Structures are given as C-alpha cells and as structure tokens.
Amino acid sequence: MNENPAPSARGRNAVIVLLAAALVAAAVWIAVLLMQQAGGPGQNGPGTTTSPGSPGPSATSAPPSPTASASELPGTPPALLPAAEAATVIWPDPGGTLRYGTPEDAAGGFAEELAGFADPVYGEFMQGDARSGELEVRSTEGGAVTTVMLRQLSDGHWYAIGAASSEIRLDVPAAGDMIGSPVALSGLSRAFEATVGVEVYAHGTAVPLGTGIVMGGSGPDLEPFSGSIQWENPGSGSGSGSGSGGGTLLLFISSAADGSAWTAAAVPVGFAAQP
Incomplete structure (x- = not known):
C-alpha cells in the first residue's frame, strides 16, 4: 500500500489557483509602489520629487545695495566749470x-x-x-x-x-x-x-x-x-x-x-x- 498517494486532479487544480492568485497580488502590490514613487505628492507639489539636499524654489533676489561714492574725488581733472x-x-x-x-x-x-x-x-x-x-x-x-x-x-x-x-x-x-x-x-x-x-x-x-x-x-x-x-x-x-x-x-x-x-x-x- 502506497503511504504517499499522488494528489488527485482536484487538489492539483486548487494549488495552481492559489499560486496564480499569489502572483497577481504581488504584481498589483509592485505596481502600487511604483506609482507612489513616480506620481505621488513631493516637496514641490504633485508629480515632483526632491532629494534631501536639493534646493527648493528659488526666491526673487533682493536688489543690490548702492555702492557708496567717495565724497572727495581726486584723479584726472574734471570738466571745467563755466x-x-x-x-x-x-x-x-x-x-x-x-x-x-x-x-x-x-x-x-x-x-x-x-x-x-x-x-x-x-x-x-x-x-x-x-x-x-x-x-x-x-x-x-x-x-x-x-x-x-x-x-x-x-x-x-x-x-x-x-x-x-x-x-x-x-x-x-x-x-x-x-x-x-x-x-x-x-x-x-x-x-x-x-x-x-x-x-x-x-x-x-x-x-x-x-x-x-x-x-x-x-x-x-x-x-x-x-x-x-x-x-x-x-x-x-x-x-x-x-x-x-x-x-x-x-x-x-x-x-x-x-x-x-x-x-x-x-x-x-x-x-x-x-x-
């Protein structure tokens, strides 16, 4: 008498169905992860990603302060006064x-x-x-x-x-x-x-x-x-x-x-x- 009889056809079909379901679930999970990485909200708004060291949006630069002119202006002779x-x-x-x-x-x-x-x-x-x-x-x-x-x-x-x-x-x-x-x-x-x-x-x-x-x-x-x-x-x-x-x-x-x-x-x- 065989102690390990071969599985019946119904058992084999059940195993196949379970494996297929597991593969589909894994594929769906991987797709969800990829979508979150590529399309999820980032630091700078939807559809963007920002690495920790990258700068955010650039601010408008303040105008430079005027250079102070010297009050005494020696040098080449200026235009003569009338x-x-x-x-x-x-x-x-x-x-x-x-x-x-x-x-x-x-x-x-x-x-x-x-x-x-x-x-x-x-x-x-x-x-x-x-x-x-x-x-x-x-x-x-x-x-x-x-x-x-x-x-x-x-x-x-x-x-x-x-x-x-x-x-x-x-x-x-x-x-x-x-x-x-x-x-x-x-x-x-x-x-x-x-x-x-x-x-x-x-x-x-x-x-x-x-x-x-x-x-x-x-x-x-x-x-x-x-x-x-x-x-x-x-x-x-x-x-x-x-x-x-x-x-x-x-x-x-x-x-x-x-x-x-x-x-x-x-x-x-x-x-x-x-x-």
Whole structure:
C-alpha cells in the first residue's frame, strides 16, 4: 500500500489557483509602489520629487545695495566749470581735481584746509534751495560762529562760496569784486587785542599771495576796522585752470590758546589786470 498517494486532479487544480492568485497580488502590490514613487505628492507639489539636499524654489533676489561714492574725488581733472560759476568759489580750487560729493565735506574742507581750524565742531547742514545751504562751524563748543555758504554747481559737486563770522563783518571788498594791490578793506569786528588777520589766495595755491592785519574792536561790541594789504597780484590770467583769474580773500581771528582759527570770514574775489 502506497503511504504517499499522488494528489488527485482536484487538489492539483486548487494549488495552481492559489499560486496564480499569489502572483497577481504581488504584481498589483509592485505596481502600487511604483506609482507612489513616480506620481505621488513631493516637496514641490504633485508629480515632483526632491532629494534631501536639493534646493527648493528659488526666491526673487533682493536688489543690490548702492555702492557708496567717495565724497572727495581726486584723479584726472574734471570738466571745467563755466568761468561765471568758478568766480563764485572760495574752496576747493574750481580748476583742480579735488571735489566734494556732500555739502558737509565741502564745509569741512574749507574750515580745515583753508581757514585753519584745528578741531572744529560742525553743525547740521541747513538746506536753502535744492542746490544750496549753509553750515555752522565753531572752533570749540560755544565758540564764535563761522557760517559756511555752500552750493552744488553745474558739475554736480559741492563748493564753499563764502563764509561769514559772528565776529567779523566785511563790507569792502564785496564778494565778486576785482581787487588789486594794495587791497583796501573795511568793516566791523571784535577780537582779542582787536587783531584780525587777512590773507589773499589764488585758486589752487596753498601759500597766500599776501598777508596782513586790520584792527577793529576788542570790547563787547563790533567796532569799525579799515586798512590795506599788500599782496603779489599775478593778474587777471591767474588762478585755476577754469580761467576765473581770482581766488579768495580770507579774514580770521586766531585762538589765543594755540594760534589756530577761532573764526573766519571769506569772499571770492577776482584779480585786476596788472597795469
């Protein structure tokens, strides 16, 4: 008697059906997995996949911050100012290479480079019209006021075009006058020992063409001064390359402490032709 009889035909058919069902179920499961990997929702929306290290959507770039321009622009000589504009300037040289991008820097250049303030205290720029204004300078806190007049000229840069002092009032010569040598001066002042210094500069020169003093008041009130100053007149063709043929008449009161400028006044002048 056979202990392991062969399975009947019905048994064999049942095994075949079970195997086929298992194969179909496996195929369906594999298809589901593939669909989820290929078409499921990803980090960036349906139908996309993103690896852990890949960037997401790019953001709009912020505009770059503007590059700050230097306030002093030395270098190749800029285009010359018209002669009529150059004749109004006391600082810097309208035919030179030094230029200022702000009124504050132009005021500082005049105060420290020409007038001789050692460590000045600056006020705020007070706007006049769209292209001009003024700024107060003091040698110390509470010191005498020097008011620097400033203007942006046609080349877009800022220039000092005059300076007034609480201690010096210059009446003659006036801004823009043609002067010869000697130059007569008159006005009002008050100063230590009544002494007001005077210097004449051509545009673009660091050494004065002439120096002198005038004597005004030394008390609490402004008092008259008058006098004349000899200077080396280079003539109307002198000055900067702008052809202005002039420069700056500077009046100042020196500090008793260290000889630096205590206050100053200045006007632009033309140089009369030599006889």
